[in-house]
Amino acid sequence: MIKTQRIGIYSGTFNPVHAGHIAFALQSMKVAKLDKLYFLPERRPRSKKHVEHFGHRVAMLKQAVKPHPKFEVLELNDVSFSIQRTLPKLEIMFPDTRLVFIVGSDVAEHIGQWDYLERLFATSEILVGIRDIHDAEHLQGVIADWKVQPLQAHILESHAANVSSKKVREALQARTTIEGLLASVARYSDHNWLYVSLA
Numbered sequence: 001m002i003k004t005q006r007i008g009i010y011s012g013t014f015n016p017v018h019a020g021h022i023a024f025a026l027q028s029m030k031v032a033k034l035d036k037l038y039f040l041p042e043r044r045p046r047s048k049k050h051v052e053h054f055g056h057r058v059a060m061l062k063q064a065v066k067p068h069p070k071f072e073v074l075e076l077n078d079v080s081f082s083i084q085r086t087l088p089k090l091e092i093m094f095p096d097t098r099l100v101f102i103v104g105s106d107v108a109e110h111i112g113q114w115d116y117l118e119r120l121f122a123t124s125e126i127l128v129g130i131r132d133i134h135d136a137e138h139l140q141g142v143i144a145d146w147k148v149q150p151l152q153a154h155i156l157e158s159h160a161a162n163v164s165s166k167k168v169r170e171a172l173q174a175r176t177t178i179e180g181l182l183a184s185v186a187r188y189s190d191h192n193w194l195y196v197s198l199a
Helices: 019-031 054-065 083-093 105-111 117-121 136-144 165-174 183-192
Strands: 005-012 036-041 071-073 097-104 124-130 153-157
Touching: 005 019, 019 036, 019 054, 019 097, 019 124, 019 153, 036 054, 054 071, 054 183, 083 117, 097 105, 105 124, 105 136, 117 124, 124 136, 136 153, 165 183
Parallel strands: 005 036, 005 097, 036 071, 097 124, 124 153
Antiparallel strands: none
């Protein structure tokens, strides 16, 4: 019997990618027993006005995943992602696989309000990483309140909960170092004069 491949989809702004993202992805691989994990950067996130150019964010992601052979960066043409538009594309790209969508607990708070949630959870699992403002018990309650339940929900506590893209951007602007700042991101940012001015 052929084993069904388990593919992780980790969507986000990655403005920029940092060590917390990578640590979370590595933990997700183990907890959800993934065969491969794809970082899926959004071109134009709905809730964030000032983000670095998509091409730069993708380039930094590609540098960050190089040491990890089971990580890849996936680029879609969608300006922003939705279940109705994006999920069918992923299902075509990854036929006969089990998709596991990877999110932070801040996103999990709003999943119950998403449109077409039953379409997503009919064939997919979800993995939620606990951010520093949440705990497992609270998160279990949030998931229980979703109007539709996924095939399986995984919960994990990130080892890098205090790392944030905002803190990394501020360090890059000041041309200083900070815990969680990837060396490849620092080099790329410095070479391309990114995050010099923060709106």
